[in-house]
Amino acid sequence: MADVAARAGVSLKTVSRVVNNAPHVQPELAERVLAAVAELGFRRNLLASSLRSGQATATIGLLIEEIANPFYATMAEAAAEIAGQHDTMLVIASSEEDPARERQLLRDMCARRFDGLLVVPAGDDHSFLRAEVELGTPVVFLDRPPGGLLADTVLLDNRGGARAGVGRLIEAGHRRIGILLDSIGVYTMRERLDGAQDALAPAGVPYDSRLIRDGVGDPASAARAVAEMLERPDPPTAFFSLNNRITLGVIEELYRRGSDATVLAFDDFDLARLLPYPMTVIAYDTRELARTAAELLFLRIGGDRSWPRTVVLPTELVSRGVTPGAAPAALEPT
Amino acid sequence: MADVAARAGVSLKTVSRVVNNAPHVQPELAERVLAAVAELGFRRNLLASSLRSGQATATIGLLIEEIANPFYATMAEAAAEIAGQHDTMLVIASSEEDPARERQLLRDMCARRFDGLLVVPAGDDHSFLRAEVELGTPVVFLDRPPGGLLADTVLLDNRGGARAGVGRLIEAGHRRIGILLDSIGVYTMRERLDGAQDALAPAGVPYDSRLIRDGVGDPASAARAVAEMLERPDPPTAFFSLNNRITLGVIEELYRRGSDATVLAFDDFDLARLLPYPMTVIAYDTRELARTAAELLFLRIGGDRSWPRTVVLPTELVSRGVTPGAAPAALEPT
DNA sequence: TTGAAAGCGCTAACAC
DNA sequence: GTGTTAGCGCTTTCAA
DSSP: OHHHHHHHTSOHHHHHHHHTTOSSOOHHHHHHHHHHHHHHTOOOOHHHHHHHSOSOOOEEEEEESOTTSHHHHHHHHHHHHHHHHTTOEEEEEEOTTOHHHHHHHHHHHHHTTOSEEEEOOSSSOOGGGHHHHHTTOOEEEESSOOSSOOOEEEEEOHHHHHHHHHHHHHHTTOOOEEEEOSOTTSHHHHHHHHHHHHHHTTTTOOOOGGGEEOOOOSHHHHHHHHHHHHHSSSOOSEEEEOSHHHHHHHHHHHHHHTOOOEEEEEOOOGGGGGSSSOEEEEEOOHHHHHHHHHHHHHHHHTTOOSOOOEEEEOOEEEEESOOTTOOGGGSOOO | OHHHHHHHTSOHHHHHHHHTTOSSOOHHHHHHHHHHHHHHTOOOOHHHHHHHTSSOOSEEEEEESOTTSHHHHHHHHHHHHHHHHTTOEEEEEEOTTOHHHHHHHHHHHHHTTOSEEEEOOSSSOOGGGHHHHHTTOOEEEESSOOSSOOOEEEEEOHHHHHHHHHHHHHHTTOOOEEEEOSOTTSHHHHHHHHHHHHHHGGGTOOOOGGGEEOOOOSHHHHHHHHHHHHHSSSOOSEEEEOSHHHHHHHHHHHHHHTOOOEEEEEOOOGGGGGSSSOEEEEEOOHHHHHHHHHHHHHHHHTTOOSOOOEEEEOOEEEEESOOTTOOGGGSOOO
């Protein structure tokens, strides 16, 4: 920058003004500076800039579980859109469900002085962020609430959605419903399970631990779990999958067997419409989830110091998938 | 940091050493420093750190088209994994196929002094990066070659894959093959089209412009294009979809019609196995593509100054999808 | 409207 | 082993 100033025959400050589009600079001088910038291939150093000015790295972070999961990829895209509207760069990082990694990544983002953080919690203790939050780094949690910290949170109506979906299964006469979940340690799983119970208990369906399978982490183990349940005497007539990864394994196994079991699944996704098995999906607006959180974050970055808010977004039941060999009409509209 | 030094009764430099895990510090002093750090809630400022040390922001950038596309999401995940192995943060940005946005994002990443850049080109002129590259920011291009710039590039064998796939269609007796592509302006599309021609021309199949549809940007327009082609006299007996988005629309329309047209599609993806229509997919290892590029980038960051390399990864033909109403065996193994 | 000087938080280079 | 000094590239005073 000093070189540019020398070349243009002006002071450092004038170069700074021109580069920042600040007012009160004579057009003639500005032109000289711009010419020097071009000739010398000058590139502004944003690190130095935000070091001196104290704030505004024009960067926010998004911490998710796994980028390759369409649920998170969609969230990332929606958040990036909002960030772009605020001339801010979005940094996406994956915790891979590992609380230690989550902690390290969040610390790192703080050390880099990001303007704000969007977090899908992996661990259940976020008190280590309290100092950061108090020092002024806004944090908004998505999809799951933080642990040990009061902060803005945007959630889905997990419990209500599960209640409605299972309620419909019960109305259709199902009494034996196989439930598959990732991990009871995860907030969303607990909520969805509670919602199922909300519908099952009043209907007089007894608790049967053999119908609930915890620890179903990927499609393959979901398929195995379905196979085992179906091969027992008195098999389930319906399955409730608590997330999109599990749903894939359930569909695959039921399709393979030519089964006629009913499927209820949490999480909608693009290709669900084209899967070769009919199902009812508990859907919600993933983009809206991310958008709401990002907008809340920019409100905070903009100086909003009101009480932390919790927003809960609704879910709805939709039909997805196609019946193998069925008439064309089986395809749901987009 | 000065506060910490005062509190611990040591010098600035000692604090710096402790914070950086540098050697030659008495354990006793280190402990005092650590205690002061904890008490004062000190957080290291990485901006200042990398400003002073000149290099190493421990950040690389990945520029893609669209995060929600599983092709790019998978790339991002693989690249993030390699970055993690080098204690580096991966910043993902979407150009949305807009050359102007690409340019701005790359400039921004340079201004933030990223250690290196992974780029899936959107535009066809990257000469604006030359100054950066010469100043020492390594750039590796993926999936498409850069324009007006000599740099490391990792590509797929688009042409060979298309040639092999279309060759198989011809062997099976197809002469009328509908070809659907996004935009002839995109390198990969041109290569894939050339590969198709490599197989069609020697087989004596005449050129018929009505069988080639350019500008198919999304599933809905792919579905429309398929419908139109099928409704003409002498319709195609096979379709060649040149990317994964187009494939979805093709499958949807053929399924809806209960058609028996043969499908060849470029790009494999997770759920392709479960789509309700049989198809041959030109597949490749997306993770390997990203991994190779990222590893090359870290070689450069590590100081490798050898000649720019171009790596071409192979493709293979695999069967995907299921036949509506068919026996369970229709499901391809994972 | 422009310029000179001070300093953001940290680390490289040296001296002790 | 530890401390002192200077300065990374920029912006913020405040004076001209």
